[in-house]
Amino acid sequence: MATRDMDSGVSRRHFLGGTVAGVAAGAWGGALTGTAQAQTAVQEIRTDVVICGSGIGGLTAAVRAQQAGANVIVLEKAYEPGGTTAHSEGGVWTSESYEDMRETAPNGDPVVQRTIFDNLPRAFDFYDELGAPLGAARPGRTRSRSIPPVAWVNFMVGEFERGGGTLMVETAMLRLLTNRQYEVIGVLAEGEQGLIRILARAVVLATGGWAGSAQLVTQNITRYFGSLHQRNASFGGRKPLLTGDGFWAASQIGAAPTEGGWDSFYGHGMPARPTKQMQNPLTNFSLYHGNWSVVVNLRGRRFADETQGKQAGTPRGGGEQLINQEVARQPEATAAYIWDEPVNVSRACAECGLGDIDKFTAFKDIGAPVAMANTLGELTAKIEAWGRGMPAAVVSQQLDEYNTAAKNGKAWALPIPKTITEQAVPLQQPPYYAVLMQTGITATYGGLRVNAEGQVLSRTLRPIRGLYAAGVDIGNHSNYVYLGNLGVGATFGYISGPNAAKQPEPQGGWETGPLT
Template sequence: MSQSTQPVVVCGGGLAGLSAAVTALEAGAEVTLIEKSPYLGGTALLSGGTLWTFKEYDKIRELIPAGDPALQWVVHDTLPGARAWLQGLGVKFEDIGQMLHVGHGHVMDPVGAIGLLGARFKAIGGQLHLETGLHSLVMREGVVTGVRALHDGRIHDITAGAVVIATGGFQGNPELLGRYVLREPNNLMLRSNYWSTGDGFIAATQIGAAASPGLNTFYGHALAAPPARVDNTQFREAGQHHGRLCVAINMNGERFADETESTGEEAINQALAHQPGGLCFYVMDDDHMEQMSMQGRGALIRVILARCQKIGATVLQADTLETLCAAMALHGVPEARALATLKDFNAALEGGRADELRPARLGNRKPLRKPPFRAIHVKAAITFTMGGLAVDERARVLWRSGTTSHYAPVPTERAFVDQSAQGEGASTAIGHFYRQMPVQGLYAAGNDVGNISHFAYMGGLASALTMGRNAGRNAATLASVRKRVP
């Protein structure tokens, strides 16, 4: 790949990057897509293919108030149209109805969907370069004019009228995880593709792009802990989505968080990452065995435990809590402390003192009473980082030095700011105290966009698809303007 000129360069070939690239092509742009790995698809290939978000925008704001309201609105408002666009490309969906009591979902075959997007990209003229990573951005007088790409050990310049960063987040980068997420990155198992190491985040922040709030938050589900052997084809089989139904006991024999907080298991998993070794036991009784792992969806818990045993997980079973805690002690948990914790938990729920539990237990207030009792040893895992680059509702990456603090008061719920000026800065519709200034020529999509989800989760594939389409459309518009300038 020699030095070349392309109006739009998309960095990353997952669902977000492919959606951006195909959308830009359909808008009339020429597009080059570079992908670090040997194949397209990113973490979407490893997902269950559920395209979902909250049914009501107000519920998003209630449960994820720290997320960016404008970006959350974009995802919520444009998802139906984006799903219809995928259907037009031949992607088949099954309507699965309610998701996690707050959302509505449709399931697709992720491998098939990525295949159709890749075929569409090539059929309408896209240029694809696999095993080509984003090294850095090329700037001229404050404007992004291209990328430096690494291929086969050599760096090549690709000139662009617009660049879309969609490299998948920084969950695979222990240095960034240690800087932003937690003190001990080794407390986490990686539950995503192996190529998302923060290339886009690093390249953008090196030129002065703003980082979003929520850099310390992430999405994931605990996995069966070693000695279980979990490869990237087993993330769903070994995933412990049922954590919110259990009692989580850390290696000190204590509860450490409200297991039921947030829409799924992502909250207890984030809290687990800060426990010793990122390890705990999920404890349950026999009533749990016939429950579905994901609030009315997913595999039965007994099926999940059986799968995990087959790959070497530590799954304990006992007829009493006393003997269960004795078995946990063989794996390093203080027996007396764990037993006292479980007995106190049961006594509080049975005695009408659930509100006195510390940590709190706001949901699923059921004591552990029906034997046999079971416990599975689990470890925190990360699928993607929720924090990333700060962008506006047009997917434009923002300047750190030209944008006011995220803590500046915004008087409207959706916080749409007039950002019509692209060169000299953004005008503000709500006063000089709040400003967003975009970096000319730079867009972001997918997990490189920060602060859509924040601690709680509103759908990763939905954010990737909608923000990918958003970035591709706006990048194509800018590239067409630049192309006309002599």
């Protein structure tokens, strides 16, 4: 499977210097006020719509708002646009049936799910009309297309800028501005140029969720935040990016958190403690076969059904991302995946997931703990030799117990069951393999509560005037299982953008109220 070099593909835009002046004299009609002391004084500018974040949610909303006649500013905290979207595999999808969606994620928010189900095809039509790079629809699949992520981001940024929009990179939304009637009237942002107050009729939050927020992850998911791989735009970055900024900002002015989704997330396992640098880490080093493996924690014990849950679009059977979530709650968010040759050939091979190298070789080449042996006894001795506290005797006992049950088709009856029989294969054909992995977190599921118009709801479940969301900042579209994430950005960007553009002038005027 092809991989991409993410290091330099996305076009960058810098805000310092000419851009402010250019904008002040241009599209915003000279609304810039400020002082020469850029680092200490607060500049103030005016536009129609501010979009926070430039992944699929933000860029879709930006171009849609612009098409609806608005002057739009996109703020991007990173030094280049694209967010996790630019690092993704580009499958924009949701379930082909609403019933399947509900059955797969019954605890998800039905309003959000219905909105995605009904509107994702419209978002595809919009991209097609725009001429955006988008793979052809497959027969019978109305809710699944693919984007070449970097090319798509570049196209959307180009489209946005040709339409007169301004992208400010390395500029983060810090908080929302509200007036005395608690209408959102803009944002306070910060970049290298200092603080900027941007006044706008509407704000769209598209900051990609909170996978990189130590506080939110520790509160909701695991105490081992520091052991998680940030399998998103923050990977290896100079600054954490997905730190829940949209959620925090909206919460501060009374937005409702979703009722569910907080303890679950989307992601895939990645190598524990590699000694060498990983090339294309988010694709080459993601694991996709936990559900076909036997998974033991640092104590050497199985702790969860590797096949639990239901994967969208399948009659039954969870994907690897479910056991990856369970690992997050084990000591150091670390576990060993153990498998045999048939699984290696069919599930851990170069073509079996993302990346174009087989997973065992990939882990070995970067110095992560791996083991290969012709007997399970030799394998468990090598696992113990990792020095991570996984006693060979305990791992052997767990493998024996599992193998006995699996050979009899009774893995579902184990004290810790493996319920999907076709994935509960016995380890019986050498060589045997093991890798030490840690949880990778990509996208969070708890977040902001919205209605079908993309409006963020208050704690009394009324729309907050002037505030919209798109993408992973919206919570509970899925809950525990994986229903796709790019589709949330495409759909709600498609909806929130024009709605934000249509937002009337604030009834309470442009003066900020007591909260801001």
